[in-house]
Amino acid sequence: MPGWVGGVLEEFPSYRTEEDKMRLAIRLARENVQSASGGPFGAAVFQQPGNRLVAVGVNRVERLNNSILHAEIMALMLAEKKLKSYTLSAPGFPDCELITSCEPCAMCLGAVLWSGVDRIVCGAGREDAAGLGFDEGPVFPESYRYLEDSGIEIVRGVLADEARAVFDLYRKRNGLVYNR
């Protein structure tokens, strides 16, 4: 993760609402653009009881030469590392949620299923990422339904305008849009 993350976390002494948590994800996305450390995407994993932050992630694809390192993947991997478990729904673990500044691409949507999170909260939409030029891949309404049928709650459009504003900033800065 980039060196600036600690400073951003200090801006958020506590989290009470869904919007508080989304503000963090969007702030991470924005700082990632401003610091030129990656794409315009941020994410965080919380334990729902107590609104406890477990881990955060930002897009690191370009800077680390690794197409897998989307913000959601980073946050999930770091959360599992912190909790020393390959699943965030291990016995005795409180419910976990993934907050992401943008609806997940096909890879990250699949990763959500394996990670064991119980809830995913999204800011900007797939169409916003597409508008910026990012191809989110084979995600269909049935894909979300599959997750819901597996017991995962999905919330979309939280602080979507603020999340989209980060895309506008990325566009203005001529940020790299990589696709196949």
Next chain:
Amino acid sequence: MPGWVGGVLEEFPSYRTEEDKMRLAIRLARENVQSASGGPFGAAVFQQPGNRLVAVGVNRVERLNNSILHAEIMALMLAEKKLKSYTLSAPGFPDCELITSCEPCAMCLGAVLWSGVDRIVCGAGREDAAGLGFDEGPVFPESYRYLEDSGIEIVRGVLADEARAVFDLYRKRNGLVYNR
């Protein structure tokens, strides 16, 4: 990657056919089970011209406490690291292919799109993984079509019996089947 990988690679001095490459992926999957270093899945990235091996991967989810580390993800990340590029289709790069002992889950299918590989060759089928108890997630016929429409060639069922035999071995050894 587990310490035994170098030894397995020595068993394969060269690769000429698709089956040769699949034999490597299946051998990695089998050794991963026999050495109890992870799930029954193996993968490899080749540059098609010259059939040059770039990187290999095996499932490391349980042992590294990381739900993202499927065989395909490992192989793609290590290939990008080796070539120092976040895409395997960077200008000047020869065509790359991903060989995997089993059809990819939703996460890995999405990862294929971002990775820049031009071709994916699969051994066992989604239904074989499901038979073992693994939930491959929201993968639909349209998902494969999406990849094909993006210019990715998809080949399935190469040495499928040999790939399935690794699942049988995993079952006999009571290997961990993790799901949401």
